Amino acid sequence: MSRCARVAAWLLLASAGFARAQAPDEYQQPAHVGEDEVAIAYLAGRFTSPITCKRNDGSVLDLQDSIVMKPAPEEGGGDSLKVTFFGVDVADVDYCYNLIEKRIPDRRGSILLHYRSHNRKDLGTSDFRREAAKGSLTYNAHRGELHVRGLGKGDQEEPARDLPFDGGDSRLVVQPIQLGSDGAKLFADYDERVKAGVIDATARRFALTFYAKDGSHFTFYGIEDKKRR
Numbered sequence: 001m002s003r004c005a006r007v008a009a010w011l012l013l014a015s016a017g018f019a020r021a022q023a024p025d026e027y028q029q030p031a032h033v034g035e036d037e038v039a040i041a042y043l044a045g046r047f048t049s050p051i052t053c054k055r056n057d058g059s060v061l062d063l064q065d066s067i068v069m070k071p072a073p074e075e076g077g078g079d080s081l082k083v084t085f086f087g088v089d090v091a092d093v094d095y096c097y098n099l100i101e102k103r104i105p106d107r108r109g110s111i112l113l114h115y116r117s118h119n120r121k122d123l124g125t126s127d128f129r130r131e132a133a134k135g136s137l138t139y140n141a142h143r144g145e146l147h148v149r150g151l152g153k154g155d156q157e158e159p160a161r162d163l164p165f166d167g168g169d170s171r172l173v174v175q176p177i178q179l180g181s182d183g184a185k186l187f188a189d190y191d192e193r194v195k196a197g198v199i200d201a202t203a204r205r206f207a208l209t210f211y212a213k214d215g216s217h218f219t220f221y222g223i224e225d226k227k228r229r
Helices: 003-014 035-043 124-133 182-186 190-195
Strands: 045-055 060-071 081-086 093-097 106-114 137-149 161-164 171-176 205-211 217-224
Touching: 035 060, 035 124, 035 137, 060 217, 081 137, 106 171, 182 205, 182 217
Parallel strands: none
Antiparallel strands: 045 060, 045 093, 045 217, 060 081, 081 106, 106 137, 137 161, 137 171, 171 205, 205 217
16 A cells, blocks of 8 residues: 555544544554645545536436546645546536536636645644644645536536636635535435445545635535545
8 A cells, every 4th residue: 555545544534523434443643744745645536526417308317527636746746736627528418407506517627736734744644633623624726727618508608718726825625514514415315325335435525615816716515436546
């Protein structure tokens, strides 16, 4: 198992108040890792969000919007996290939606993030636990762009646009899904899907709010897909 994977596995225990998963007993606290390394390992994975698309013939499709977050030191230098949006590949649709959004757009592109830390190798995990206990984590963006366009004929009049994430106040804010929140509504059938074997019982759920450089923002409610990383 890689160092990044060991850090992430231990964090599932260390940040029990923020994460929903459990890690095997054999994982031990990694020694001498910085808070930024811990924070990046913590988010690494594939996360999906359920959407429904209504086709032009009246039929509906249940699909998933997905993003992947992984360490990318070769692209951002040092400890960087790359978030990739894959968009929604679907044709002949009128519009796409979910339980909390009437119109789901197609987002494609990638963003490079870094985590501002105390830079203390001997206290990295402790520093991260203290930040996670506050209820949210902030990752600053230093490069990237998302291309956003409407899905379906109902959104053809909405112009496509590019969201810049190249510094400024662009960032990602990560929060757990709270009871009674929009995210909780979206994943209301979580237990049933676990019983059906569609979702791993230890899968984590996050509200991921992305703030672009131009001041616009959106929230991606994601559940961890542990089958595909």
